[in-house]
Amino acid sequence: MAVLDSVSNETSHRAAERYVGVGLMDIYEKVIAQERLSYDDGVRLYQTPDLSAVGYLANIVRERLHGDRTYYVRNQHINYTNICNKFCKFCSFYAKKGGPAPYEMSLETVRQRLMEHLDVPITEVHMVGGINPRLPYQYYLDLLRTVKEVRPHVHIKAFTMVELIEIQRQAQKPLETVLLELKEAGLDSLPGGGIEILSERVHQELFDRKLDGDGWMEVARTVANVGLTQYATMLYGHIETLEERAEHLVRLRELQDETKHFVTMTPLSFHPEGTDLDTIPHPTGYDDLRNIAVARLMLDNFAHVKSFWIMNTAQITQLSLWYGADDVDGTIHEYEITYKDGEFGNKKQVLTRRQMIKLIEEAGRTPIERDSLYNEIPPLEEPTERLSHIIPLTATV
Numbered sequence: 001m002a003v004l005d006s007v008s009n010e011t012s013h014r015a016a017e018r019y020v021g022v023g024l025m026d027i028y029e030k031v032i033a034q035e036r037l038s039y040d041d042g043v044r045l046y047q048t049p050d051l052s053a054v055g056y057l058a059n060i061v062r063e064r065l066h067g068d069r070t071y072y073v074r075n076q077h078i079n080y081t082n083i084c085n086k087f088c089k090f091c092s093f094y095a096k097k098g099g100p101a102p103y104e105m106s107l108e109t110v111r112q113r114l115m116e117h118l119d120v121p122i123t124e125v126h127m128v129g130g131i132n133p134r135l136p137y138q139y140y141l142d143l144l145r146t147v148k149e150v151r152p153h154v155h156i157k158a159f160t161m162v163e164l165i166e167i168q169r170q171a172q173k174p175l176e177t178v179l180l181e182l183k184e185a186g187l188d189s190l191p192g193g194g195i196e197i198l199s200e201r202v203h204q205e206l207f208d209r210k211l212d213g214d215g216w217m218e219v220a221r222t223v224a225n226v227g228l229t230q231y232a233t234m235l236y237g238h239i240e241t242l243e244e245r246a247e248h249l250v251r252l253r254e255l256q257d258e259t260k261h262f263v264t265m266t267p268l269s270f271h272p273e274g275t276d277l278d279t280i281p282h283p284t285g286y287d288d289l290r291n292i293a294v295a296r297l298m299l300d301n302f303a304h305v306k307s308f309w310i311m312n313t314a315q316i317t318q319l320s321l322w323y324g325a326d327d328v329d330g331t332i333h334e335y336e337i338t339y340k341d342g343e344f345g346n347k348k349q350v351l352t353r354r355q356m357i358k359l360i361e362e363a364g365r366t367p368i369e370r371d372s373l374y375n376e377i378p379p380l381e382e383p384t385e386r387l388s389h390i391i392p393l394t395a396t397v
């Protein structure tokens with residue numbers, strides 16, 4: 001038996017060498033042994049020209065954790081204001097001359113937005129906005145309460161770390177108290193954005209009015225202390241180096257070792273259109289897949305890695321399911337942060353449940369509807385889906 005085992009190990013080792021090449025076999029051995037990859041391994045995974053080797057390695061981890069299971073959620077995004085005083089150079093969302101007109105949603109508008117989709121069994125409402133100094137603390141509490149009044153059972157994922165600092169400034173209370181009061185009003189988890197990439201160099205060059213990496217990590221620790229879950233992101237494809245990407249992943253991994261409160265990692269593909277960096281080319285599909293794969297390999301203490309179809313396109317998201325991703329995010333409905341060039345005012349970006357299922361099954365994986373914390377939602381009898389504002393699966397966003 002021992003001889004047979006050793007023959008089979010030898011065969012799979014040789015097969016792996018054909019897929020990943022001799023140069024990455026040390027990383028393959030670590031992946032098989034479930035050993036932690038180092039910062040240097042991360043840099044090599046970013047540098048190697050052989051993307052399919054990186055994808056092969058990431059898929060080993062993905063299938064070990066989830067098999068073919070691929071998660072999606074029925075959710076709705078609400079971006080309550082685009083007025084912002086941070087002027088981040090990579091951002092096309094905030095109101096500016098020649099760009100989007102300023103808006104601030106009243107609670108009544110938020111209520112109407114929610115009512116528009118009441119026929120869809122949404123389980124999550126995702127809310128983020130600009131840093132709008134005109135909004136008082138009470139607005140944020142009422143915003144959460146409004147959502148829970150209309151949809152008592154949804155999970156509210158809201159406010160980046162930067163918004164939390166603004167909310168605390170308005171509240172004039174300790175952050176921990178503010179988080180507990182937001183929780184009481186209906187907040188269930190934090191989407192985790194706001195740092196883009198944990199590099200002081202990039203922070204200084206692109207978003208120096210926002211809190212820095214150490215500040216972001218301190219807010220994340222407070223979030224964990226009050227028992228809220230959080231998600232993590234990394235914005236790539238602007239001015240960051242490959243080394244800074246690897247460093248970002250290592251720092252997130254260390255924080256997760258400490259707090260254990262992160263659920264999912266979502267690498268976010270930079271969209272230069274309408275930003276101060278619009279001469280930078282858009283990240284390629286190759287880059288999108290690599291960032292999914294390296295995140296999966298480096299973040300051994302994160303259960304899930306997501307391909308956010310709005311930013312990666314539905315097509316790359318299908319491929320990503322073989323490059324480390326086990327989640328495709330959700331049905332969305334409206335998304336104001338990125339949308340097709342020249343279509344200011346038209347924020348409808350939807351994949352219906354049926355389209356989600358098709359997207360996942362066509363890629364050879366098994367669709368599982370989940371809630372925000374990855375509890376499986378049992379399939380229900382479907383109401384007829386409205387088709388008026390659904391984007392075709394082949395469209396880019």
Ligand code: SF4
Binds near residue numbers: 091129131
């Ligand atoms: S990324 Fe956020 S904080 Fe920065 S300008 Fe855009 S909305 Fe404001």
